[in-house]
Amino acid sequence: MLLDKETWIVEATITDMQQAMGNGWITSEEIVQLYIDRIDQYDPKLRSILEVNPDAAEIARSLDMERREKGSRGKLHGIPIVLKDNIDTGDRMHTSAGSLALADSYASEDSFVAAKLRSAGAVLLGKANMTEWANFMSTTMWAGYSSRGGLVLNPYGPGDLFIGGSSSGPAAAAAANLCAAAIGTETSGSIISPASQTCLVGIKPTVGLVSRTGIIPITYTQDSPGPMTRTVSDAAIILSALTGVDDRDEKTLASAVHVNQDYTAYLDEDYLKQARIGIPRHYYKDLDKDRLEVIEAAIEVLKEQGATIIDPVDLPSQETQWDSVVLKYEFKKYLNDYLGKLEKSIPVHSLADVIAFNEEHADKALKYGQNLMIMCEETNGTLTEQEYLDSIKQNLELAGEQGIDFVLREYQLDAIMFLGDEDCNDLAAQMGYPAITVPGGYAQEGVVTSDGYNTKGPQGVTFVGTAFSEPTLFKLAYGYEQATKHRKPPVMDPSC
Numbered sequence: 001m002l003l004d005k006e007t008w009i010v011e012a013t014i015t016d017m018q019q020a021m022g023n024g025w026i027t028s029e030e031i032v033q034l035y036i037d038r039i040d041q042y043d044p045k046l047r048s049i050l051e052v053n054p055d056a057a058e059i060a061r062s063l064d065m066e067r068r069e070k071g072s073r074g075k076l077h078g079i080p081i082v083l084k085d086n087i088d089t090g091d092r093m094h095t096s097a098g099s100l101a102l103a104d105s106y107a108s109e110d111s112f113v114a115a116k117l118r119s120a121g122a123v124l125l126g127k128a129n130m131t132e133w134a135n136f137m138s139t140t141m142w143a144g145y146s147s148r149g150g151l152v153l154n155p156y157g158p159g160d161l162f163i164g165g166s167s168s169g170p171a172a173a174a175a176a177n178l179c180a181a182a183i184g185t186e187t188s189g190s191i192i193s194p195a196s197q198t199c200l201v202g203i204k205p206t207v208g209l210v211s212r213t214g215i216i217p218i219t220y221t222q223d224s225p226g227p228m229t230r231t232v233s234d235a236a237i238i239l240s241a242l243t244g245v246d247d248r249d250e251k252t253l254a255s256a257v258h259v260n261q262d263y264t265a266y267l268d269e270d271y272l273k274q275a276r277i278g279i280p281r282h283y284y285k286d287l288d289k290d291r292l293e294v295i296e297a298a299i300e301v302l303k304e305q306g307a308t309i310i311d312p313v314d315l316p317s318q319e320t321q322w323d324s325v326v327l328k329y330e331f332k333k334y335l336n337d338y339l340g341k342l343e344k345s346i347p348v349h350s351l352a353d354v355i356a357f358n359e360e361h362a363d364k365a366l367k368y369g370q371n372l373m374i375m376c377e378e379t380n381g382t383l384t385e386q387e388y389l390d391s392i393k394q395n396l397e398l399a400g401e402q403g404i405d406f407v408l409r410e411y412q413l414d415a416i417m418f419l420g421d422e423d424c425n426d427l428a429a430q431m432g433y434p435a436i437t438v439p440g441g442y443a444q445e446g447v448v449t450s451d452g453y454n455t456k457g458p459q460g461v462t463f464v465g466t467a468f469s470e471p472t473l474f475k476l477a478y479g480y481e482q483a484t485k486h487r488k489p490p491v492m493d494p495s496c
Contacts, residue, residue: 018079042155046155053091073120073121084185085097099365101348109214129144140368165421170194186425193425201227206470210224231481232438255468272476290456318403328375332351335354400430439458
């Protein structure tokens with residue numbers, strides 16, 4: 001090792017860290033401290049981390065001892081990972097979904113995801129800021145804002161560039177090298193969007209591949225946790241550790257034959273030579289010049305790597321205007337289920353309680369209002385309304401047989417490709433299908449949208465497939481990543 005450790009930690013991969021710990025050049029405890037130092041130095045401006053695990057150093061120290069005495073547990077042994085603040089950890093960190101109502105809430109036990117990470121030897125470094133209640137509180141709330149943590153900023157342009165989705169804190173932390181990797185959650189775009197805007201790899205797994213037990217929900221139908229990393233390889237390592245059947249989450253029962261895979265086995269950069277990728281031109285029609293150039297350049301790279309590009313492909317449902325009817329009905333039911341199990345000392349145990357709490361603390365809790373919560377509270381919470389039942393049926397038909405499944409079958413495709421989260425999130429979300437985004441370039445100018453977001457900056461290329469097609473998506477993403485190497489770290493300045 002020729003680099004000093006402070007320089008080395010920037011862009012170090014999970015494999016780099018394992019090799020360095022394995023040969024004794026560095027310890028997990030030292031890696032944890034390097035990240036804590038960077039959080040102290042850079043995060044006061046970014047606001048990506050809500051709290052650092054007060055036991056992180058001690059946990060790392062014990063894992064170092066275990067490595068010396070018994071050997072490594074595997075690829076995640078001693079690796080510091082940040083979790084989105086809606087993922088329960090049975091420790092001294094809070095789980096609040098960014099809200100003041102749950103600011104003092106400690107989970108009684110680990111979520112399935114946290115337990116899997118601990119078992120694999122990961123160090124849970126901290127909780128990341130997020131859009132409050134996963135951005136299902138208000139229609140006017142800025143992506144990345146929470147009453148508890150303020151507004152997360154994009155490390156590629158603090159105060160200037162858009163950072164979308166509710167997993168904004170995990171994205172900013174991983175992108176700025178404040179952790180080895182992060183875990184986000186997605187309902188529709190909350191992993192893919194912020195990962196795309198921060199030059200990260202993000203994967204939203206098939207719903208049911210990773211259990212949602214112990215995660216503050218929006219919807220049973222669409223929610224899925226997944227890794228946010230700086231490389232495809234790191235994402236594969238983490239997803240391999242997260243899968244598993246969980247009797248407390250019935251969606252995982254369908255994933256039994258897909259769990260316990262080593263997704264690193266699918267990191268095949270030569271696969272592009274046999275890949276068939278569809279270009280859904282309809283979804284590119286509203287792209288500005290700079291972003292269109294990014295996706296066109298990606299198409300050319302895939303062609304150069306030998307992929308068969310089918311351009312264009314059309315989906316019968318591509319004109320569909322998706323709504324949030326399913327989310328409106330499921331939010332109350334599943335949030336009430338989660339809140340109802342909290343300790344009596346916590347001030348809220350239902351959506352109605354949250355709304356009342358926010359009204360009582362309106363000066364701090366209602367900067368953007370709570371019209372979505374009020375809308376959801378008006379449902380009966382039993383999921384028996386005909387509008388809900390009709391919407392579920394219609395969405396499955398439009399997104400599946402008239403959407404993703406149709407186009408993959410009709411054109412014999414491995415996947416369809418989008419720019420970032422441009423219109424692909426709702427399509428994949430309705431079916432619970434997987435998506436992976438990988439750094440695709442940089443829009444130099446972009447445009448300022450009607451709601452004030454600047455679209456310039458990092459842009460991801462996103463591949464979408466059918467249920468449990470993660471192995472194929474990893475092959476495509478890895479081949480593209482290795483051919484382009486678009487990932488560049490942000491220039492960090494604590495005073496910016």
